[in-house]
Amino acid sequence: MNKVALITGGSGTIGSSIANLLSKNNYDIIITYHNSKSKAQQVLSNLDNTGNHSMYHVDICNSDSIKQLFETVYKKYKKINLLVNNAAYTTNKDLFDLTDNDIDSVVDSNIKNVFYSSREFVKRSIKDDEYNIINIGSNSTHTLNASNIIYIACKAGVENLTKTFAKQFGHIVRVNCVLPGLVKSNITNSSPDSRFEQVKNKTPMNRICTPEDIACSVFALVENTKFVNGQSLVVDGGRNLYA
Numbered sequence: 001m002n003k004v005a006l007i008t009g010g011s012g013t014i015g016s017s018i019a020n021l022l023s024k025n026n027y028d029i030i031i032t033y034h035n036s037k038s039k040a041q042q043v044l045s046n047l048d049n050t051g052n053h054s055m056y057h058v059d060i061c062n063s064d065s066i067k068q069l070f071e072t073v074y075k076k077y078k079k080i081n082l083l084v085n086n087a088a089y090t091t092n093k094d095l096f097d098l099t100d101n102d103i104d105s106v107v108d109s110n111i112k113n114v115f116y117s118s119r120e121f122v123k124r125s126i127k128d129d130e131y132n133i134i135n136i137g138s139n140s141t142h143t144l145n146a147s148n149i150i151y152i153a154c155k156a157g158v159e160n161l162t163k164t165f166a167k168q169f170g171h172i173v174r175v176n177c178v179l180p181g182l183v184k185s186n187i188t189n190s191s192p193d194s195r196f197e198q199v200k201n202k203t204p205m206n207r208i209c210t211p212e213d214i215a216c217s218v219f220a221l222v223e224n225t226k227f228v229n230g231q232s233l234v235v236d237g238g239r240n241l242y243a
Contacts, residue, residue, distance in 0.1 A: 002051060004077045006030045008060055008117060009087030011040035014136065014183060017211035018084055018218050023047040025219065030073055030080075032058045032087065052077075060087045061108035063116045070120040081129065082222055083121045085114045085158075086136045090151040103150055110154035111161070118165055118175070125172045132222045133175040135162050136214070137232060141179065142240035155179075159232050166230030174229045176221045181209035181236025205237035 005022050009015045010031020019029045020043075028051045033040035040055045047053050056072065059065040073080060089109035091102055118133055125131040138155040140146035146155075159177055166175035182199045200208050217235045221228060234240050 002026050002028045003081040004028045004030065004079055005082040005084065006032075006073060006080050006117075006121075007084040007086055008032045008058075008113065010055070011036040011043055012086070014180065014211045014214050015084070015086040016043040016046075017215040018086065019043060019047060021212075021215040021219055022082075023051050023053065025223070026051075027082070028052040028077065029054075030077070031055045032060065032069065034059065034087075060113035060117070061105075063112075066113070066116040067120060070117075070124070074124060079129070080121065080124070081131060083117060083133045084136065084218060085117055085133065087113055088136070090147040092147050095148060098148065098150065106148070106150045107154055110151065111157045114158055114161055118161065122165065122169045122173050125169070127172050130226075131173045133162075133165065133173060134218050134221060135159075135175070135177040137162075137177045137179040139179045139181045139234050139236040139240050142234060143242075162232060163230045170229050174226075176228060176230070177232040178214060178217050178221070179232055179234045179236070180214050181234075181239045183209045183211060183214070199239060202242045203237045203239045204241065207237065209236055 005027045007015050007019050010019050011033040019031055023029050029047055031040055031043060044053050044055055056069055058069045089105055093102060114135055121133060135158050137158045140152045141156045141159060146152050162175050162177040196208055213235055217233055
């Protein structure tokens, strides 16, 4: 019987790569989307066709919407083995141009959604099976180099949520965090090419991070490192060494 993975923001660049790798390794995939229904449909069409895959529209910043998602998913699948908190939002606005709405959007989509989804997940987890939460953070908590300082602060909060959930619920759920380096994605596509070149030049492995790098790290934490809990894995080719 396949395991079941729920990936928030699964229609995005990193989320779709995680979904693709897991589907090739006997996971039924559930992805969420907000505005990108067509992209979500495309992601599903590219997954291993032996699995029972599905997608759901959800407002990740709304606790009622997330609660309804979990209730619907559990009615259909009866279980979720893996939750990947991948959905996120940021903006490249200058510090002094950030509005209250901008700040609320960044905080809600990077902190609240992780908390809401994790809470619903652990509520339904039991000792009789292995359960995992993987939070997608950012290496900017080490480099202090990202779209804005609110985003960096939120990703630091994600690392702390990882530790606190791991400590409190480690007897039933392993909780870990992956910290990607700069990735060419739906979120960063508006960045100038010079930004990617600068990061590459400060990375010992002489390239930027790929979505596949993140997917492989998620898979390794879930399937190959069974006694790792409450940890944050930096996946940036050593970029953080130049922080």
